[in-house]
Amino acid sequence: EIVLTQSPATLSLFPGERATLSCRASQSVNSYLAWYQQKPGQAPRLLIYDTSNRATGIPARFSGSGSGTDFTLTISSLEPEDFAVYYCQQRGNWPLYSFGQGTKLEIK
Amino acid sequence: EVQLVESGGGLVQPGGSLRLSCAASGFTFSSNDMSWVRQAPGKGLQWVSGIGSGYSTSYADSVKGRFTISRDNSMNTLYLQMNSLRDEDTAVYYCAKRAAPHGSYFDFWGQGALVTVSS
Numbered sequence: 152e153i154v155l156t157q158s159p160a161t162l163s164l165f166p167g168e169r170a171t172l173s174c175r176a177s178q179s180v181n182s183y184l185a186w187y188q189q190k191p192g193q194a195p196r197l198l199i200y201d202t203s204n205r206a207t208g209i210p211a212r213f214s215g216s217g218s219g220t221d222f223t224l225t226i227s228s229l230e231p232e233d234f235a236v237y238y239c240q241q242r243g244n245w246p247l248y249s250f251g252q253g254t255k256l257e258i259k
Numbered sequence: 260e261v262q263l264v265e266s267g268g269g270l271v272q273p274g275g276s277l278r279l280s281c282a283a284s285g286f287t288f289s290s291n292d293m294s295w296v297r298q299a300p301g302k303g304l305q306w307v308s309g310i311g312s313g314y315s316t317s318y319a320d321s322v323k324g325r326f327t328i329s330r331d332n333s334m335n336t337l338y339l340q341m342n343s344l345r346d347e348d349t350a351v352y353y354c355a356k357r358a359a360p361h362g363s364y365f366d367f368w369g370q371g372a373l374v375t376v377s378s
Contacts, residue, residue: 185364187304194353194368195304206366238304242363247317248294248306 153177153243157251163259170226172254174239179219183242186215186224189253190235198237199224226256234258261285261367263354268372275344279372281337281354286367289332292357294365295339297350307352308339322348344376 154177164170174184182202187195197206199215202222212227226233239251267279279295294309308318308328316328327340337354352372355365 183363187365189304194370195365196368197364197366200358200362200364200366240304240364246306246319247309248296248365250304250306253303 152245153180153241153249155239155241155249155251157237157239157254159254160252161255161257163257164229165259166229166231168229170224170229170233170256172224172226172237172256174217174222174224174251176220176222176241180241180243182218184215184217184222185240187238187240188233188235189238195238229256231258261356263356263367263369265352265354265369265372268352268374270375270377271344272378273345273376275376276340276342277344277374279339279341279352279354279374281339281369283335283337283354283356286356288330288335291359293330293337294355294357295328295337296353296355296365296368297348298353298371299347299350302350305350309357310337341374344374346376348374349376350374 156175158173184202186199188198189195203215214225216223236253236255238253242248262284264282271277292311295307297307310316310328325343329338354369356367358366
C-alpha cells in the first residue's frame with residue numbers, strides 16, 4: 152500500500168506570497184500524482200494531474216513538479232480565493248486510489 | 260457539461276442500510292470508470308470503491324463485504340449499496356469520474372451526499 156504524506160499540515164501566508172506544498176509517497180508513483188483543491192462545503196476540484204499538467208481552467212499561478220516519491224504544488228502568488236485545503240492523490244494497485252491527509256492553506 | 264448528482268443520503272441507525280445514487284450526464288457514462296470517495300466530518304478524503312467500464316469492482320478494506328458498487332448504463336447511474344452501517348461510515352459521499360481513457364485521477368466530482376449513522 153502506498154501512503155502519501157503531505158507537509159506542512161497548515162501553511163499560513165499572506166496574499167501575494169508564494170506557497171510551496173509537499174507530498175511524499177512511501178514508494179514510487181512514477182509521475183501519476185494529482186492535486187486537488189477543496190473549499191469548505193464544496194467538492195474537491197482537480198488542479199494538477201500527472202505531476203505537472205494543469206487541469207482545464209486552472210490559472211497559470213498553479214504548478215506541479217516532482218518525480219518518484221517527492222512532489223510539490225506551487226502557487227506563485229496567492230490570490231484570496233486560493234486559501235483552501237489541498238490534497239495529493241495517486242492511483243496504485245491497492246488500494247486503487249489513495250489521498251494525502253491534506254494541507255490547509257490559511258490567510259496570515 | 261459534465262454533471263454528477265448524488266442522492267439517497269440521510270440518517271440511518273447502526274446496522275442499517277442505505278443506497279446512494281449518482282446520476283451522470285454530459286459524457287459517455289458507459290465508457291468511463293467511476294468511484295465513490297468519502298469524507299468524514301472534518302477529515303480528509305478516502306477512496307471507498309470503484310467500478311470499471313467493464314463492470315470490474317474494487318473496494319477499500321474498511322467497506323469490503325458491506326458495500327456494493329454497481330452501475331446501470333441504460334440509466335447513466337452509479338450506485339453504492341451500503342449495508343451493516345457503522346458510526347465510522349458517517350461522511351459525505353462523493354461520486355467521481357476517472358479521467359478517460361486511462362487517467363490516474365478524477366476529473367469531475369459530484370457535490371456529495373451526506374450519510375449519518377447514528378442511533
